Amino acid sequence: MTRKVRFSDKATVHHIPAVPPLSHSPPSPASSGSLPTPPNLPYTLPGSTPYPFVLPPKPAAPLRHQPQLHAALAGPQPNILYDCSYSPSHLSILNRHISPRFASESATYPPTTSMTISSPSLPWTLRVTPRHGVISVSDVLYAIYDGLRSGIYPQDFESMTRDNQKRVRKAYENRYRRMRSSTAALEKANGVKRVDFLMGHTVFMGLAPTRNPTHWVLITSK
Template identity: 35%
Template sequence: MAILHSIALHAVLSFSPQSRQKGRTSPPLIWDLRLPPSTARAASHTHHIVPPYYLSQPATSPPTPYIRIVSGVFPFDWRIDVQNPYGVTVGDVLDGISRGLRRGVTQREWAQTSRTQKARVADAFYARTLQSADPRREHSQGVRRVDWLLKHTTFVGLTPSPEMPYTWTLTTKRADR
């Protein structure tokens, strides 16, 4: 478990660079962030969805009613705030990440983006919409924050932020497909 100010993150969500050095090359959760959290699979049983009892478990120990998720990939102050007065669960975190990444990009944010980055994000947008179940509908929804991940849309885990309490950094890797 990753520890942040004596708060430990559930193992299914946790990632640390040290885990790569210790030979852990795949995260405990396999999830393409372009897809809903219901598509997440347990790495130990890739054909099985994440068991419901995992989703209902506290995301942190001790349980906390709030966590924030950030990413160094995002160009703006995009934060994902996850709240549950009874304690944030693993399911709350997955749902929060999905909702946060499905948010549309504003015209102002798009206008502030460099031409080069716009082209990269547009490529990711078109690839995502073409792979969706309803490409026309998805295309009409416009560019989403998940498109800023470009091809790095596979969830790896969350790493505690040393500077900000109750904050974890989203780590992703290049998608296999």
């Protein structure tokens, strides 16, 4: 029996309003005074040396232009459980171990108003924009979900290798078959979506930074 893959020629993007971001307190200034005495560490120089120890190399200072991600978004181990194929509205049920207000907190520190997200598995870039103020955790998660719910064009599918086409088709079939009977038929009729290009790797594992402080890479797994 020949399998058919359906495609949607329309993509609908949904947004939710963002709640004012979480405030961040500036770090306290370093205390003044004399330099601390180095600890007696067991690091020795090879051969004869007048020094009892040497200090380990000083760690490189972090890039000042690179924002810090919220713990719910920082890969590869974000502190939330989330499957990108489901709406973020289910987050409060799966993540009772953290405050339900986390979704309204700022996605980065310092806050930002512009973000783009890419994935090695996707030929598209997802754009994140705030509904109000700065980008929140919720804005990021809904941008990922809405972006992955968009339909694809036949040429997107046809440009892949045959092996990857099989994996995408399998992900598409598994996605609509696991749904309730009342919605499975509709999902099947809507055809392959961008989320199927993840080939079943839909568990959110956070975002990874790039050289561009406003661009991040989506990390997913099975």
